[in-house]
Amino acid sequence: MARLDLPDDDRLYQALLDRDPAYDDRVFVTVASTGIFCRLTCPARKPKRENCAFYARPAECIAAGFRPCKRCHPIANEGRQTK
Ligand SMILES: [Zn+2]
Incomplete structure (x- = not known):
């Protein structure tokens, strides 16, 4: 499976607005x-589109200088993802 093959940003931003569980633990x-x-x-309240970028792994977000959210705990399941 090509796990880095993310959908385009338009679709991901819509999934963010919809809180689409299909992308949980797959896209951050x-x-x-x-x-x-x-x-x-x-x-949490949804950010503006121009402030958003999408990554497949929490480690990439941290490497880019971001901290994990205290409400949704995006690294809570790190290492326990289903393949
Ligand atoms: Zn959050």
């Missing part, structure tokens, strides 16, 4: 305005 969103990253299913 960084928010430039707050410096945190989240699961797409995060209950």
Whole structure:
């Protein structure tokens, strides 16, 4: 499976707005305005599109300088992802 083959940003942003559980643990969103990253299913208010970037792994978000969200705990399941 090509796990880095993410859908395009338009679809991912819509999934973020919808809190689509299909992408949970597969895609994470960084928010430039707050410096945190989240699961797409995060209950927090949704950021503006221009502040969002999407990554397949929490480690990539951290490497980019973002901290995990305290509400959705995006690294809670790290290492326990289903293949
Ligand atoms: Zn969050």
